[in-house]
Amino acid sequence: MDPLDAEILDRIARFxxxxxxxxxxxxxxxxxxxxxxxxAHRAEETLVGSGARAAGxxxxxxxxxxxxxxxxxxxxxxxxxLVRIDGWLAPGAAxxxxxxxxxxxxxxxxxxxxxxxxxxxxxxxxxxxLLVHGDNGTARVVTPSLLL
Numbered sequence: 619m620d621p622l623d624a625e626i627l628d629r630i631a632r633f634x635x636x637x638x639x640x641x642x643x644x645x646x647x648x649x650x651x652x653x654x655x656x657x658a659h660r661a662e663e664t665l666v667g668s669g670a671r672a673a674g675x676x677x678x679x680x681x682x683x684x685x686x687x688x689x690x691x692x693x694x695x696x697x698x699x700l701v702r703i704d705g706w707l708a709p710g711a712a713x714x715x716x717x718x719x720x721x722x723x724x725x726x727x728x729x730x731x732x733x734x735x736x737x738x739x740x741x742x743x744x745x746x747x748l749l750v751h752g753d754n755g756t757a758r759v760v761t762p763s764l765l766l
Contacts, residue, residue: 642720642745656759658682658689682748682761687711689748689759693766696740701766703738707750710734714751719744741766 661683665676682689691705707713710733717726717738730736743766750759 639745656684656686658684658759658761660762660764661688680764682759684759686752687750687759689750689761691748699743700739701741701743703741703766705730705736705738705748707734707736711753713753716749716751717741718747718749 659682660680662679662681664679666679676695678693680691680693682691688708689705690708691703694702694704696702703717705715707715707730711730712732713730713734715728715730715736717728719725719742723742723744726738726741728736728738745763746766747763748761752758
């Protein structure tokens with residue numbers, strides 16, 4: 619790296635510094651460390667309930683796509699400053715779905731029903747990631763990290 623490169627990076631850092639929790643986010647994302655997991659990409663996100671509605675009614679719907687399946691979740695802000703995550707797998711299947719959160723929060727696991735529906739309730743705001751465990755030799759699917 620020459621002096622011009624260093625100057626450019628210094629200017630970027632002054633006007634657009636990285637988020638303070640960037641290190642934690644990166645470590646959380648690579649902690650999974652599973653080469654067998656298929657990484658989904660965020661396909662779509664919509665926000666409902668902003669503006670004049672009460673803050674407790676805000677809802678986000680996020681869709682993640684991978685080659686083997688899609689994962690759609692709706693994140694609903696609860697009045698007690700927690701969130702509820704309603705999710706659906708496509709194609710639908712009764713698979714284990716894990717909600718990963720940074721340490722020291724333990725991972726939570728539920729099993730989707732035969733149609734692919736699953737729910738995580740009373741989830742604190744913060745960094746999270748979903749891991750869908752495959753069955754019969756199908757790949758696991760992991761979503762990118764997201765802020766709840």
